[in-house]
Amino acid sequence: MVAEKLSFAVSGRALNAVFIPLCVALIVASLALIFEISGVNWVHGLSLTLYYGYGTTAFLLESLLRSVPLFLISIGLIFPFTAGVWNIGAEGQFYIGAIVTAGTALAFSSLPFPIPLVLATLSGCLGGTLYALIPAFLRVKYGINELLTSLMLNFVAYHLTSYLLLGPMKNPLTQFAETPPMPETAVAPVLVPSTRFNALTVIALIMVLASYIALTKTRFAISIRYMGANPVAAQCSGIDINRLVYITMGISGALAGLASAHEVLGVIRAVRMGISMNYGYVAIGLAYFGGLHPVGAFAVSLLAAGVINGTLMASFFYNIPIGVYEVLLGMVPLYVVASRKIADKIVRSLALRQVSGVVT
Amino acid sequence: MLIVAEGVSKVYEDGVVALKDVTVEFKPGRINCLLGENGAGKSTLAKIVAGVLEPTRGVIKINGREVHFKSPRDALRMGIGIVYQYPSLFEDLTVVENVMVFSHILGKLKGIAKWSSLEKEARRFEEFVRAMGFRIDVYRKVYSLPANIKQIVEILRLLYAQMNTLILDEATSMLTPLETEKIYETVCRLRDEGRNVIWITHKPQEVRQICDRVVVLRRGRIVYTAEGAPSTAEEMDKIISYMFGAEEAEKFKQSILMSTRQVAEARGLQQAPEVLVIKNLRVRGDYGDLKVKDLNLVIWKGEIVGLAGIAGHGQRELVEAIVGLRKVETGEMHLAGVDVTKSPAQERSKAGLVYIPAERLKKAVAIELSILLNLAAHWLNVPSNTIKFTKKVAGMPLVDYEGLKAHAVEVLGKFNVSYPGITAPIKSLSGGNIQKLVLAKVLERDNVILVVAEEPTAGLDFKTTSEVRLLLRELSKRGISILLVSSDIYELLELSDRLLVMYDGRIVKEYRDTASIDMLELSKYMLGLGARSGS
Numbered sequence: 100m101v102a103e104k105l106s107f108a109v110s111g112r113a114l115n116a117v118f119i120p121l122c123v124a125l126i127v128a129s130l131a132l133i134f135e136i137s138g139v140n141w142v143h144g145l146s147l148t149l150y151y152g153y154g155t156t157a158f159l160l161e162s163l164l165r166s167v168p169l170f171l172i173s174i175g176l177i178f179p180f181t182a183g184v185w186n187i188g189a190e191g192q193f194y195i196g197a198i199v200t201a202g203t204a205l206a207f208s209s210l211p212f213p214i215p216l217v218l219a220t221l222s223g224c225l226g227g228t229l230y231a232l233i234p235a236f237l238r239v240k241y242g243i244n245e246l247l248t249s250l251m252l253n254f255v256a257y258h259l260t261s262y263l264l265l266g267p268m269k270n271p272l273t274q275f276a277e278t279p280p281m282p283e284t285a286v287a288p289v290l291v292p293s294t295r296f297n298a299l300t301v302i303a304l305i306m307v308l309a310s311y312i313a314l315t316k317t318r319f320a321i322s323i324r325y326m327g328a329n330p331v332a333a334q335c336s337g338i339d340i341n342r343l344v345y346i347t348m349g350i351s352g353a354l355a356g357l358a359s360a361h362e363v364l365g366v367i368r369a370v371r372m373g374i375s376m377n378y379g380y381v382a383i384g385l386a387y388f389g390g391l392h393p394v395g396a397f398a399v400s401l402l403a404a405g406v407i408n409g410t411l412m413a414s415f416f417y418n419i420p421i422g423v424y425e426v427l428l429g430m431v432p433l434y435v436v437a438s439r440k441i442a443d444k445i446v447r448s449l450a451l452r453q454v455s456g457v458v459t
Numbered sequence: 460m461l462i463v464a465e466g467v468s469k470v471y472e473d474g475v476v477a478l479k480d481v482t483v484e485f486k487p488g489r490i491n492c493l494l495g496e497n498g499a500g501k502s503t504l505a506k507i508v509a510g511v512l513e514p515t516r517g518v519i520k521i522n523g524r525e526v527h528f529k530s531p532r533d534a535l536r537m538g539i540g541i542v543y544q545y546p547s548l549f550e551d552l553t554v555v556e557n558v559m560v561f562s563h564i565l566g567k568l569k570g571i572a573k574w575s576s577l578e579k580e581a582r583r584f585e586e587f588v589r590a591m592g593f594r595i596d597v598y599r600k601v602y603s604l605p606a607n608i609k610q611i612v613e614i615l616r617l618l619y620a621q622m623n624t625l626i627l628d629e630a631t632s633m634l635t636p637l638e639t640e641k642i643y644e645t646v647c648r649l650r651d652e653g654r655n656v657i658w659i660t661h662k663p664q665e666v667r668q669i670c671d672r673v674v675v676l677r678r679g680r681i682v683y684t685a686e687g688a689p690s691t692a693e694e695m696d697k698i699i700s701y702m703f704g705a706e707e708a709e710k711f712k713q714s715i716l717m718s719t720r721q722v723a724e725a726r727g728l729q730q731a732p733e734v735l736v737i738k739n740l741r742v743r744g745d746y747g748d749l750k751v752k753d754l755n756l757v758i759w760k761g762e763i764v765g766l767a768g769i770a771g772h773g774q775r776e777l778v779e780a781i782v783g784l785r786k787v788e789t790g791e792m793h794l795a796g797v798d799v800t801k802s803p804a805q806e807r808s809k810a811g812l813v814y815i816p817a818e819r820l821k822k823a824v825a826i827e828l829s830i831l832l833n834l835a836a837h838w839l840n841v842p843s844n845t846i847k848f849t850k851k852v853a854g855m856p857l858v859d860y861e862g863l864k865a866h867a868v869e870v871l872g873k874f875n876v877s878y879p880g881i882t883a884p885i886k887s888l889s890g891g892n893i894q895k896l897v898l899a900k901v902l903e904r905d906n907v908i909l910v911v912a913e914e915p916t917a918g919l920d921f922k923t924t925s926e927v928r929l930l931l932r933e934l935s936k937r938g939i940s941i942l943l944v945s946s947d948i949y950e951l952l953e954l955s956d957r958l959l960v961m962y963d964g965r966i967v968k969e970y971r972d973t974a975s976i977d978m979l980e981l982s983k984y985m986l987g988l989g990a991r992s993g994s
Binding site: 312316317318320321322324325328329331332333334335336337338339340341447450451 | 470472474782783784803804805808809814816821822823824825826827828832833835836837839840841849852855856857858900
């Protein structure tokens with residue numbers, strides 16, 4: 100013990116106390132600005148957004164429903180991100196999951212009720228997993244950067260979906276790029292009457308709890324955190340980092356697949372081109388906004404979902420462009436990064452000033 | 460040039476108080492030795508003088524005038540140059556290009572560099588190097604040079620640029636004894652020319668040999684200054700006691716006595732079972748060049764095998780191949796009878812191989828994560844009979860954090876690590892404590908059979924150094940084999956049961972009796988001048 104250290108703690112709590120309000124303030128301010136630019140009084144715009152986002156039980160449930168794909172994907176992404184594996188391909192994994200889910204549901208529709216549902220859900224997860232394992236394999240086997248491959252595979256998945264929806268899987272009865280509606284035997288039963296809150300939503304919520312345990316209480320959690328912080332030291336500590344690349348990518352692919360199964364079998368009951376509202380990309384920002392913690396990711400996803408629903412309704416009533424929330428969600432990653440830096444600077448310098456008076 | 464630091468304090472962003480109200484004079488025409496244990500503030504003071512850091516309070520005065528350096532360039536232009544412990548050259552440029560970049564920074568070269576001026580500069584620098592008594596191919600890319608040559612280039616670069624003040628921060632750490640002598644001579648000549656030298660060191664023999672003025676820092680304050688080199692053992696003891704405080708110094712002296720006694724005891728063990736066998740090993744370096752060339756090596760149970768050699772002759776690649784971080788081109792490697800030539804690092808780690816890397820911060824710990832997590836990651840992933848930290852909760856195997864914490868506190872106590880708290884990040888520890896933590900982490904297992912220790916005491920102060928050496932000695936007594944790679948000859952001589960010399964990817968000399976080694980001969984082997992004896 101030689102170097103004396105001023106004992107000031109930049110605690111995570113103090114940091115969050117600055118970071119979260121700052122970030123939320125930035126988001127609200129830019130939302131207000133967007134409303135003003137569109138010619139809507141910002142107070143009206145904001146209160147309408149708030150009301151349609153969270154104002155009544157029905158709206159709140161609807162926002163929860165909207166948040167399911169967001170939190171499933173972003174929680175899934177926490178696994179590879181913690182391990183320092185950059186899965187940017189959740190969007191593609193979501194599309195592949197959706198296609199596989201729908202295909203399975205349609206193929207096995209004649210079986211009695213829960214069987215097609217279960218089969219379709221599981222194969223959706225499997226589809227997402229396998230698709231996520233492609234960049235994992237390329238990284239482990241050939242050392243190819245997974246950031247590029249997973250991103251590029253998004254376009255492959257998107258256009259594959261587009262081909263299938265316009266060709267082999269097209270609903271013969273409509274003119275749209277969509278599959279036939281999901282058979283009754285494969286649709287997830289609604290649990291709260293007159294809403295779309297369904298059995299798969301419950302599974303999704305259970306996944307939050309399961310991820311929380313896996314990411315905080317297990318040996319696996321310690322291993323991936325260590326690997327993310329220093330892969331070389333991890334190897335020398337007996338951690339098989341290649342295996343963890345497969346596992347973390349696989350988990351995030353599976354959760355993206357589950358997210359699409361929830362949308363296909365529980366909410367939309369078909370696959371359409373716009374089934375993902377850029378969920379796979381938005382979730383990247385949300386995973387970081389939530390501090391790479393499953394509960395945090397769940398909370399910010401709920402927040403984002405409310406904003407999406409609220410602004411959608413607000414733009415409907417005020418007749419302003421429908422892309423308001425897209426502009427906003429695009430800004431979220433920027434705000435997260437910026438306010439984290441600013442919060443760090445503020446807290447650090449405050450704490451340091453408080454104690455450095457002691458010196459000399 | 461008279462350099463004065465007046466009331467200088469430095470508080471780092473993370474709250475570390477490196478210097479507290481330091482006032483000190485560095486007079487020209489002297490070699491000012493800056494001493495102190497790890498974290499005493501030596502390097503911080505040097506960096507402030509060299510313009511790398513700005514002081515939190517206080518000023519630097521040069522010839523009585525206050526200066527405020529905004530960058531090292533400002534200091535360089537005033538004639539103050541610094542050489543760090545680790546070379547900081549542009550690796551992808553040639554030697555002469557590095558020298559020219561330096562001239563540009565100094566403002567001596569203007570405009571765009573021309574080929575003709577490069578050639579002229581190369582010739583001039585070559586002549587200068589020769590005049591200084593060294594031989595360097597100035598057209599070689601820096602990355603292809605061994606570490607000692609890099610360090611020499613850095614020192615010569617400053618001399619070539621006619622720096623008025625030289626700050627050498629453990630700048631001879633990679634050099635052979637012969638080269639170090641030459642640098643001593645050169646530095647003494649500069650002193651006699653009236654230049655100012657600030658020499659930072661850990662090595663007691665250096666203090667004795669070249670110093671004109673001793674400045675001892677302890678916990679960020681100047682605690683002792685004296686004119687002239689310490690000539691007697693008592694004077695040296697006094698300096699040591701100022702560096703560590705009286706009580707600690709006493710302990711330190713005892714540990715030195717103890718370690719020499721143990722060395723005497725331990726010699727003579729040999730011919731136990733083979734722990735590591737390497738046959739015809741070929742390994743390539745980062746740039747695809749063959750770094751290890753048909754090397755053969757056997758390590759027996761319980762012995763300490765020292766590997767001497769100038770850094771850059773394949774030791775790093777050999778070590779990385781042994782621990783499994785670098786691919787083997789051809790050859791075989793057996794660990795305790797099992798072929799591990801192709802197995803990855805984590806499997807070798809589980810089989811009982813422990814790696815103590817030279818670059819601790821990069822390879823041994825995750826500095827952003829907590830102490831507890833660093834220990835836990837290792838302990839939970841290597842099998843051991845004594846360490847099991849899982850508990851079943853509703854059928855799920857969860858980590859037993861309480862048990863881990865208790866064990867961690869106990870082990871850190873045993874290894875004498877000082878730390879602010881078990882959940883503090885590694886980066887809040889000093890260098891010496893980080894190294895002790897690394898040792899605590901990897902050695903607190905019951906299945907260790909081979910320790911590969913690379914520069915295990917580099918950058919550590921006297922006290923921690925002797926602690927680490929004692930520990931290595933202790934391990935070999937417990938039957939654990941150690942491969943010790945070090946650029947500190949004295950460390951190798953003190954610890955090794957058997958000493959190997961590596962040159963150009965091969966083992967060129969084996970000393971079975973390390974008690975009677977001719978230093979001149981050893982230096983020659985390290986420089987590739989000795990007759991090849993094979994291994």
